[in-house]
Amino acid sequence: MLSVEEAQEKIFLQISPMGAEKVPLSSALGRILSEEIVSSLDHPPWDNSAMDGYAVIASDTRGASHATPLRLTVIETIPAGALPQKKIIPGTASKIMTGAPLPAGADAIIKAEDTHPIGQEVEIYAEGDADFIRRRGEVMQKGNLILKKGVRIRPYEVAILASLGLSEIAVFKRPQVAILSTGNELCDLCEPKGPHQIYNSNSYGLMAQVVEVGGIPIPLGIAKDTRSDLITKLEAASEADFILISGGVSVGDYDFVKEVFSEKGKGGGMAFWRIAMKPGKPLAFGLVFGKPTWGLPGNPVSAMVTFDQCVRPALLVAQGALNRFLPVVQAELMENIQKEAGRRHYIRARLYIQGGRYCVAPTGDQDSANLLSFVEANAYIVIPEGEVQVKAGSQVNVQIIGAIGQDQGLSP
Amino acid sequence: MLSVEEAQEKIFLQISPMGAEKVPLSSALGRILSEEIVSSLDHPPWDNSAMDGYAVIASDTRGASHATPLRLTVIETIPAGALPQKKIIPGTASKIMTGAPLPAGADAIIKAEDTHPIGQEVEIYAEGDADFIRRRGEVMQKGNLILKKGVRIRPYEVAILASLGLSEIAVFKRPQVAILSTGNELCDLCEPKGPHQIYNSNSYGLMAQVVEVGGIPIPLGIAKDTRSDLITKLEAASEADFILISGGVSVGDYDFVKEVFSEKGKGGGMAFWRIAMKPGKPLAFGLVFGKPTWGLPGNPVSAMVTFDQCVRPALLVAQGALNRFLPVVQAELMENIQKEAGRRHYIRARLYIQGGRYCVAPTGDQDSANLLSFVEANAYIVIPEGEVQVKAGSQVNVQIIGAIGQDQGLSP
Numbered sequence: 133m134l135s136v137e138e139a140q141e142k143i144f145l146q147i148s149p150m151g152a153e154k155v156p157l158s159s160a161l162g163r164i165l166s167e168e169i170v171s172s173l174d175h176p177p178w179d180n181s182a183m184d185g186y187a188v189i190a191s192d193t194r195g196a197s198h199a200t201p202l203r204l205t206v207i208e209t210i211p212a213g214a215l216p217q218k219k220i221i222p223g224t225a226s227k228i229m230t231g232a233p234l235p236a237g238a239d240a241i242i243k244a245e246d247t248h249p250i251g252q253e254v255e256i257y258a259e260g261d262a263d264f265i266r267r268r269g270e271v272m273q274k275g276n277l278i279l280k281k282g283v284r285i286r287p288y289e290v291a292i293l294a295s296l297g298l299s300e301i302a303v304f305k306r307p308q309v310a311i312l313s314t315g316n317e318l319c320d321l322c323e324p325k326g327p328h329q330i331y332n333s334n335s336y337g338l339m340a341q342v343v344e345v346g347g348i349p350i351p352l353g354i355a356k357d358t359r360s361d362l363i364t365k366l367e368a369a370s371e372a373d374f375i376l377i378s379g380g381v382s383v384g385d386y387d388f389v390k391e392v393f394s395e396k397g398k399g400g401g402m403a404f405w406r407i408a409m410k411p412g413k414p415l416a417f418g419l420v421f422g423k424p425t426w427g428l429p430g431n432p433v434s435a436m437v438t439f440d441q442c443v444r445p446a447l448l449v450a451q452g453a454l455n456r457f458l459p460v461v462q463a464e465l466m467e468n469i470q471k472e473a474g475r476r477h478y479i480r481a482r483l484y485i486q487g488g489r490y491c492v493a494p495t496g497d498q499d500s501a502n503l504l505s506f507v508e509a510n511a512y513i514v515i516p517e518g519e520v521q522v523k524a525g526s527q528v529n530v531q532i533i534g535a536i537g538q539d540q541g542l543s544p
Numbered sequence: 545m546l547s548v549e550e551a552q553e554k555i556f557l558q559i560s561p562m563g564a565e566k567v568p569l570s571s572a573l574g575r576i577l578s579e580e581i582v583s584s585l586d587h588p589p590w591d592n593s594a595m596d597g598y599a600v601i602a603s604d605t606r607g608a609s610h611a612t613p614l615r616l617t618v619i620e621t622i623p624a625g626a627l628p629q630k631k632i633i634p635g636t637a638s639k640i641m642t643g644a645p646l647p648a649g650a651d652a653i654i655k656a657e658d659t660h661p662i663g664q665e666v667e668i669y670a671e672g673d674a675d676f677i678r679r680r681g682e683v684m685q686k687g688n689l690i691l692k693k694g695v696r697i698r699p700y701e702v703a704i705l706a707s708l709g710l711s712e713i714a715v716f717k718r719p720q721v722a723i724l725s726t727g728n729e730l731c732d733l734c735e736p737k738g739p740h741q742i743y744n745s746n747s748y749g750l751m752a753q754v755v756e757v758g759g760i761p762i763p764l765g766i767a768k769d770t771r772s773d774l775i776t777k778l779e780a781a782s783e784a785d786f787i788l789i790s791g792g793v794s795v796g797d798y799d800f801v802k803e804v805f806s807e808k809g810k811g812g813g814m815a816f817w818r819i820a821m822k823p824g825k826p827l828a829f830g831l832v833f834g835k836p837t838w839g840l841p842g843n844p845v846s847a848m849v850t851f852d853q854c855v856r857p858a859l860l861v862a863q864g865a866l867n868r869f870l871p872v873v874q875a876e877l878m879e880n881i882q883k884e885a886g887r888r889h890y891i892r893a894r895l896y897i898q899g900g901r902y903c904v905a906p907t908g909d910q911d912s913a914n915l916l917s918f919v920e921a922n923a924y925i926v927i928p929e930g931e932v933q934v935k936a937g938s939q940v941n942v943q944i945i946g947a948i949g950q951d952q953g954l955s956p
Contacts, residue, residue, distance in 0.1 A: 157733065161752045176743060198570065211769060213728030215740045231729055231842070231913075233740060271914045286946060288918035291749025291844055295915055296667055298811070299733040316625025317643055321569065321711040328645060329626045330589060330707070337703025340573045345701055355600070357623060392868055430643070432703055459948040462900040488874040488939065501588070501643075501812065502683045506700035507691065534698060536871040 163303035169279040174269035187238035197269030282454035310369035379430030413499035431500040458531040463490035483511035555782035575715035581691040586681035599650035694866035722781035723810030726791040823912035824850040843912040875902035922946030
């Protein structure tokens with residue numbers, strides 16, 4: 133069986149990057165930059181004051197203190213957004229607001245707290261300080277590389293892009309992902325549930341996972357456990373970039389998904405259908421209609437875990453993202469874990485902080501049909517293939533999948 | 545001056561929880577549950593097989609092994625989604641698929657790998673195992689509390705809600721947040737920039753911060769540094785639940801924002817206007833038009849940091865979220881930090897993992913006008929008010945504001 137990394141590599145080989153599109157800055161949050169951002173301007177655009185105060189000639193103010201105040205004639209007030217009209221000459225000063233351009237002649241600022249206005253003059257109690265001047269181009273200069281291609285746009289990047297005057301941003305397109313659940317036992321939420329049915333949860337969970345990683349889900353509904361219904365339902369995936377099918381990939385009599393990879397895969401076929409992970413051994417990947425297609429397990433926990441490990445990174449690669457994988461930290465395991473050798477285990481778990489250290493504990497029953505193991509989980513404990521027992525107190529690797537609650541957090 | 549916690553407490557006092565609304569499950573991702581979710585059903589709904597295999601009577605199979613195989617007559621095949629028609633009696637078995645209901649009479653499963661079909665019979669090489677039966681109600685029972693009020697809906701919760709058959713979900717409404725930038729020097733992205741102007745970045749950054757925490761931004765544009773323009777622009781905030789104003793809260797001649805709190809605050813007024821943090825000392829909070837209103841600093845870094853510390857938690861309180869604060873971890877500081885005593889510092893920083901431990905380093909120039917300190921930053925280092933020097937190698941508290949890149953991560 134393939135390791136998770138071997139499977140990821142085989143998947144990445146089939147992923148082409150999406151094209152780029154321009155979006156308004158106000159819609160760019162969460163998208164991935166498709167080109168590097170180079171500054172088209174100097175910032176600040178002019179020398180300006182970092183303080184409310186007075187613009188002066190430093191040599192004019194030497195020796196000024198509360199004990200030995202000096203006086204200067206105020207020739208102008210410069211608000212932010214105004215252009216100074218007058219040049220500072222010895223014996224004069226201009227009142228200046230934070231961010232306002234430095235007037236000609238001035239080479240220092242005295243902050244307002246160190247001054248006292250007296251009619252047309254100002255008494256100063258400190259020497260002028262050149263450090264209170266923000267220099268043109270101090271933050272960035274025309275031609276500087278500001279943001280790298282592949283960066284995910286957070287609010288901070290939105291502000292930076294706005295400060296560059298960019299109202300439209302080039303980002304990678306969002307991949308369209310068709311999602312099909314299979315199984316005669318499945319009932320959709322809008323239908324009355326028969327006595328022998330369960331609700332289709334995989335379609336909804338996978339749609340949300342696709343949205344969260346930046347994709348656009350295309351729901352294809354539920355296919356019955358027949359070859360013909362499966363193929364009919366998949367016809368609707370023609371617009372999609374990728375296809376997810378859950379269920380029907382195991383060794384049962386009604387597991388037709390594997391056959392679809394060869395039957396309809398013009399120029400396609402199956403890359404693999406088993407992977408050394410738990411939950412999730414029956415995970416198929418290949419091409420259907422020439423499109424990268426995952427045959428995910430039908431058990432709801434297995435479907436979501438295999439998405440996180442083998443679909444999510446691929447959708448991020450398609451979007452050109454620099455970061456493809458879930459963040460990993462080390463934590464102290466709070467209880468013994470036993471497993472069989474051979475597969476890597478992804479155990480739903482609660483990661484919390486105690487005494488400044490990460491601790492992690494499984495969230496109860498790990499049966500792959502039991503979605504409730506996700507309720508308190510904000511992490512996967514990752515136990516390597518070869519391990520059969522990990523003792524409480526060991527350091528283990530943990531992937532983060534949710535917020536670390538402040539209840540267990542440190543107060544700042 | 546108030547501490548950050550004292551300011552947060554004064555703010556929380558003015559925040560009323562938003563009302564609830566029903567949304568389709570497919571739109572529920574990221575929203576906050578406004579009621580607890582109790583199961584309306586047993587899951588699984590019936591005893592069923594956890595394996596593809598054969599349903600048998602355990603006592604019928606005693607002693608079966610590869611050395612001593614036994615034979616049973618196969619009376620039925622039960623796919624998932626079907627109701628078993630026949631009762632298992634001694635000497636018989638039914639072929640059964642994963643998830644299919646257990647037939648009457650059966651009390652154990654033999655997995656397919658331990659069997660071999662021979663005509664109408666099956667040869668079995670293992671004893672039937674009751675552990676391969678998933679019992680009715682094993683995952684959840686009618687009446688069980690499944691999800692708490694205040695939980696943020698992740699993809700995992702979406703799947704759980706679907707498995708309960710819930711197509712509509714009650715969530716807290718998204719707060720509407722009016723956003724106004726002030727300053728004669730500001731130019732909007734859609735306007736030609738004058739030689740004495742800089743682009744308005746605060747409105748865009750704050751809009752994105754509001755969206756990311758679940759709010760709906762209402763952009764009010766830019767107000768000039770006059771009392772009348774400020775008040776005119778604020779009239780458009782009548783639909784909003786909250787108001788953010790950036791700039792105009794300091795001690796300059798054109799800082800009118802503080803006056804607005806008293807002037808237009810019918811039943812309102814200013815709760816505070818200074819806070820012991822850096823960046824961000826000039827942070828005002830109070831009521832304008834009876835609505836909770838923040839006067840954020842005009843410097844772009846200060847505006848975003850004070851949002852993260854004093855607005856974000858309030859918007860989460862308004863949405864009834866259990867988690868209000870940024871996650872905090874401890875990390876080893878990689879360089880010396882010096883500061884003045886008196887204010888708590890929030891230093892933009894890069895948090896990474898080395899040798900299984902968190903390390904953190906400031907991202908260069910920390911000037912509050914320099915947004916580029918956010919580019920590589922995924923964290924704030926929090927240095928307490930009283931500290932003046934923190935040495936490299938010390939453990940410091942760190943708030944997480946971005947993904948921890950896998951480049952520095954551990955391979956799982």
